[in-house]
Amino acid sequence: MGKSTLAQYVYNDKRVEEYFDVRMWVCISRKLDVCRHTEEIFESATKGECPRLDNLDTLQGKLIDKLQESGKFLLVLDDIWFDDSNNQMEWDQLLAPLVSQQAGSKVLVTSRRDTFSSALCCSEVVFRLENMEDSQFLALFKYHAFSEPEIRDPQLREKQEEVAEKIIKRLGKSPLAAKVVGSQLNGKTNISAWKDALTIQIDNLSEPGRALLWSYEKLDPRIQRCFLYCSLFPKGHKYDIEELVPLWVAEGFVNSCNMSKRMEDIGRDYFNEMVSVSFFQPVWEGYTRTPHVMHDLLHDLAESLSKQDCFRLEDDKVTEIPCTVRHLSVRVESMKQHKQSICRLHHLRTVICIDPVTDDINDVFNQILQRLKKLRVLYLSFYNKSKLPESIGELKHLRYLNIIRSLVSELPRSLCITCNFFSSVIKSIVCLSMLEGLPSNIDLFSNCCSLVLKNVPNLKILPCLPASIKKLKIKICPLLTFISNYELGQHDQSENIKRTDHVESELASVYEVSQPPTIFWKVLSSEHSSFKQLIPLIDTGTSSHLQTIGNALGRWPGEILDVKEDIIKAWICCHKQSIRLIYAGTAELPLVLPSRLCELTLSSCNITDGALAVCLDGLTLLKRLSLSKVMTLTTLSSQEVLQYSTKLCNLKIKECWCLRSLRGIRAATSLEHLRLASCPSLELSSGAEIMPLSLQCLEIRECMLAADFFCGDWPHLTYIFIWGCRSTPTLSFGSLTSLEDLSLYYLPDLCTLEGLASLQLHSLVLTNVPSLTTECISQFRVQKSLQVSSSVMLNHMLSAEGFTVPPRLNIIGCKEPSISFEESANFTSVVWLQFYMCEMRSLPTNLKCFSSLTDLQILHCYNISSLPDLPPSLRRIRIVNCGLLEKSCRAPDGESWPKIAHIRWKAT
Template sequence: MCVEQFQQTSSVVESDICGRDADKKMIINWLTSDTDNMLSILSIVGMGGLGKTTLAQLVYNDPRIEGKFIVKAWVCVSEEFDVLNVSRAILDTFTKSTENSDWLEIVHTKLKDKLRGNRFLLVLDDVWNESRPKWEVVQNALVCGAQGSRILVTTRSQKVASTMRSEQHHLQQLQEDYCWKLFAKHAFHDDNPQPNPGYNEIGMKIVEKCGGLPLALKSIGSLLHNKSFVSDWENILKSEIWEIEDSDIVPALAVSYHHLPPHLKTCFAYYTLFPKDYEFDKECLIQLWMAENFLHCHQGSKSPEEVGQQYFNDLLSRSFFQQSSENKEVFFMHDVLNDLGKYVCGDIYFRLEVDQAKCTQKTACYFSVAMNNKQHFDEFGTLCDTKRLRTFMPTIRIMNEYYNSWHCNMSIPELFSKFKFLRLNYCRYLKEQPSNLHELTNLHRLEFVNTKIIKVPPHLGKLKNLQVSMSSFDVGKTSEFTIQQLGELNLHGRLSFWELQNIENPSDALAADLKNKTRLVELELEWNWNRNPDDSAKERDAIVIENLQPSKHLEKLSIRNYGGKQFPNWLSNNSLSNVVFLKLHNYFKSSLDGIVSIGADFHGNGTSSFPSLETLKFSSMKAWEKWECEAVIGAFPCLQYLSISKRPKLKGDLPEQLLPLKKLQISECIQLEASAPRALELDLKDFGKLQLDWASLKKLRMGGHSAETDNGFDSQKTFPLDFFPALRTLHLRGFHNLQMITQDYTHNHLEFLKIRECPQLESLPGSMHMLLPSLKELRIYDCPRVESFPEGGLPSNLKEMGLYKCSSGLMASLKGALGGNPSLESLGIVELDAESFPDEGLLPLSLTCLRIRDFRNLKKLDYKGLCQLSSLKKLILGNCPNLQQLPEEGLSKSISYLFIGGCPKLEQRCQNPGGEDWPKIAHITTVFV
């Protein structure tokens, strides 16, 4: 059982499209042409896999139509055409909100109010409805838009188009030359045909069998990409599967599926549980595959996550999945492939659609159900004959998307007795688990991460094979879920213990039996920060932490606000040989003040200590004065990153064993002397003396006052950039005496430069346009004496810039510094004393994102300065209390994201509905006010 979130898509990757220019031109001409009709409808008609949705996406996202319509909406209809649900989905998408009413009249009234007087574009994707009365009910709510409104439909059926009385554009199969081009792109390296003419000859015959379907060409081309022998191509050409009789299945896709290895067939088939036409997260799908034991992990080989990544990438490379153009972590599957999955799976995988009759197949092992917002699925009795059920996956459909909240008063009757996997993650309304959960004798895995569960069944520990994953345990929050009960559970993954000071009897901690939780790989032990423990409490803390000894398989450990005077014995006896991350962190009112020296009680006296540790962090151990490690020759052999902060008394040298460090962070340790000759990354603030190979540094962050280095500069008045020829990232902060940054040579590697809170700094590095040619991001924070940008302007490759609390002189020189910079995409400005912004010609035309914040005196946005930004997509306005309204002319049609916050006068005018400025921004896809 699983609860997840899925989304639909109107995005498309244009690089994968060919041969549709004429179709696109025709539809755009139809959309932009003048007409006397109040509402016109066009249906794109064609068989599955032909590219109807892709063509509609191309048109929908084309900038030529942006200014033609006040509002746009994309709604995927799919096979079920329920008048109320479709109307509600259209309203939700237009208003970017959720309509909960079950009264059609109320929904239609709101929809008419939204569209009245506005020219709109509505795309209805994948329509199957052939009932004219149903369509006419929906259409009646859409006829009140302004003249020139359009509805674009995609459908496989000409009868559907006739039902809607629409114009029709019949999408044809790709022409032969485009078929070959698309096939070759996926079958051959660099689109180049193979030198062996046998490949080309067989390839042309295979292309012919694909029938001009783009999806089929991509899929079969991807299949052949790794086939190295002509004989492999011949076998695929001669496959009997090409003669498949089912008219709903594309033969080329069936051939591609047939040649998948068994493990990929299983993972592909699992997808059929999910609704059509949605986007999904890759990591989420991999986790589901893991839970179903689909990933074949061999002893000592890759982790399950790595195997899952490999499986996913294999399916992606064979075109079974496609990547969203808007979010590289989001993917989707064509509905024709979904049909193929249902065909090959038979009744083993069963998906119950929204408002479909509550019936299931008795042979179903995997079952999913889609519900509308606030719809309950408590009809478990209808599944009583589903004796083979292994997975139950509910999803809720809200605003045409699928979400991971489940409002259900759950009971677990006998029919679930064969469940193997129960996932209740992010069920934020769930406070307790069913009392008879322990009766699910076949349950192998239970997850309840990020829930409010405060009660678990008392006999859950009787399920000896059950793996339990939970994110946190709040000690003492309830008497119905105690720390002793954890001892009975086979815990997996990550677990945080909070409020450990509430353990009154330390033996309760021992009962948690963490030492035998061999699958618990990440552990956090935390006491409340707002306390001053007395001696008795400190002694109890020491016993509690001793009793919470984790297993030797632990990989990550964090200890926060521990009040004891010494480290637990299990930390020093080499029992944590697999730990790669260790953090000891304390806040103000609770500290390890009793620990003056770190030595054998921390890393032991053996020949080796923390053999796997890669990251070690100490914070706020205010009494710590010395680190003794001479006795352990092999301590920290794998340590790469060391962080020490807020140790004002720590002095002397760091242990010699730490010389191989790659990354070092030191903060507020003014008496410390350190040497890290191999370090490539440094983060330093208020440190003592440092010896490094400065010329090899890749990343440097420095701040504070006290600093002594071995290369001759004191980092007080001058920062010599030439001392750091390999730097890629430089961040200087809080140097109150720094006056200049000097350089004489070109720095080809520096890509990021941030200067913050340097009140005496008078200038930026000179000749930046020549000496910093690779700089991509520049941020200047609170440097009031910097009055201008360097002569020659800014580097031509600069893409992002942030100016915060800068002088008026620096802002005055901005126009000249940018100089029509063709690369700058993002600009953020904070605390500028201006009543109008931006001046005409100030900002480069390449800008796609503009952030304006804390302009206390800003009263208006200059339309002329904004309207020229034809590439601007994102506009963020924050903390401008006197900004009264948007320009009378409105905002650029190119803007797709608008955020307004801390601007009370403007926020009132931009409310939807009714705000005076709302019509000026109603066309924007995403608006936050």
């Protein structure tokens, strides 16, 4: 127990990150599959999708090349199961690409057993995890049971702590049981709910199943069904909320009675509830969206409770599938021998194919689909034919069709008679590399309220969409182009191309201060993929520029700024060629949308200024508009167009490198939330003239800010967030009297903020704003929360006349080797104090002056080795990933242990 958690701490430790050039994490869980696990190692190493290769030798060759060019690597093989019956040759084959690579590379293994393959060579370096000490186990339980919200009733808290000490004696010192039971009790103020946990009795560390079952029984019945459904996926599976929630909706697990919320949003609430009770735990994978995993023992619980309904077909030796099964997942290479067994499952609602199959899949599925008329969900990952079986159109109950990463190039006309598609069918058109067009018969989508086209790189034409669609997302369709007739007939192509010339200096200027530079790296990666699709259609002279971008993407994102000038020049050359291609067309390609559309997302496709105006004209019900990575866009639509967008309340524009003007945005009189990110050509000025008065929240990242942008009188604006922008030395906030929350990050040019005297902020963040003057800093007044990255800046505030320290104080990313707090300052109002990712070697010596402090958090501060004297009011202390300090605070002999021994709630 706790093996994977310990390995995650090692994997994410800053020193480990700095030592290894590449880090990889793969969960093995019971069944070793050389091909699949090699693919997972490759994907973990490259942070991208593995190419489709049928030959293992070729794949391993690519992995060897990647590891050779990358330097030292760390590979974590999590939760392996090895016994004498395992094929030693398979282990040798899996590990072969790792042999004789860069000196200093390591493989870290976690296992429930202490027998390993000889190929791992780890017989002499096995660390066996022992039971936790009572005090440590209690601290772990309290960490999860009392994390949030804070219990303000001291008598209730005392009773809860008394019950907590009894509960842990019944959990067998199982960390998983402590985590799950504690998370289930978190936030519950009814003491009887706590006492109910005393019915759990675990005799030893290896039997936490009773605690897990107890926690499961406390879940809402609908969430219970969603949890059991997860057993369809293998152990170690990475659950993605975007993948799982549409499945739950299609299966009918999500409560549809709440008319004020979409079913997808309710499904997300279910997912988040499972996270909050530790049934899911996040796995950080660097620059990608965070997936979640389920502990093997929780997976065992789901499997045991759902065995009559859910079945995983993973072994060719299986001869019989229970006739009661409603949900089936398939992970065998050949389905032919199981075809008859599947056809006998008359109650079957779900077929999920997780891995590729080698059969003639059309023949197999034609027979299956003709027999199983009640299917709701059909998930055909890696479908190996160009066309789906016609019999799919006879599935009148089908709610969800997923042909992600398949070879489908044509959708059958018979699909249009399947009249029950819900919004969850949006996953049907994702990652189809061969699909060039959608059926012109719009009956296919006649009952869709949502449609997503994502990663369909050969899609060129979008047919007229039915009136039922209210939500449309088009993402990563680089050949999909929309242009107005006016632009084809009259637009001077050379003028549009010249507009890119200014981008070079502005891109370099903005991304010079961007921290971290991952956005620049991700946008380039997307653009590189798009250009590769266009290469056969444009001037071959771009190939060398494309190679320059490709070589840069092989670097670690943190290194890419070293060659940014060359990369930007290469991108501009490729972009000019793509612009020429778009304006060389002879036919108008408008984007005509249903008038009932409420939400529109366009990302990594081509739409010109004129085509966007045609598209938005008349969308009077549009509430949300998102434009990202649309490099053909130079200006937003005019006031004449946007004046009809009377419902538009949320606008997001990001990574549109050539966008220069927001033009008619002031006409959007209902706009409340505006997010502008990574638009380096966009110089924001004269805010009073261009921005609508209805704004409530404004977020700006990596843009150009002029001195007068914030001079507008925006009576409803309460929130401003600015990150990584170049600006004039002075910005004025004089008329923003409603402003409550101000966050400023990475602003190297900013020296002065005017109008601070009129602001009464609830929350203030000042992180890496190095040029801000002392006079300016001393004018801030903050009521609730303050975050700074410099103790010098903080002390300037503390010494200012009339400044009161807010209740929450956060020191984050402080680079100073030592810090001290102004001795004369009054800290009696501070109840919560945090130090996060600071480089200091010691904490301020006058922490004892914080006489009302109840919570102290010290996170990822690697150099701090001891604690100063602490105030007697302190009730909680949390220390995470601070190796030296954790050692100092260890009971009973740690140097700092006597200073925290009396604190009832502590976690290290």
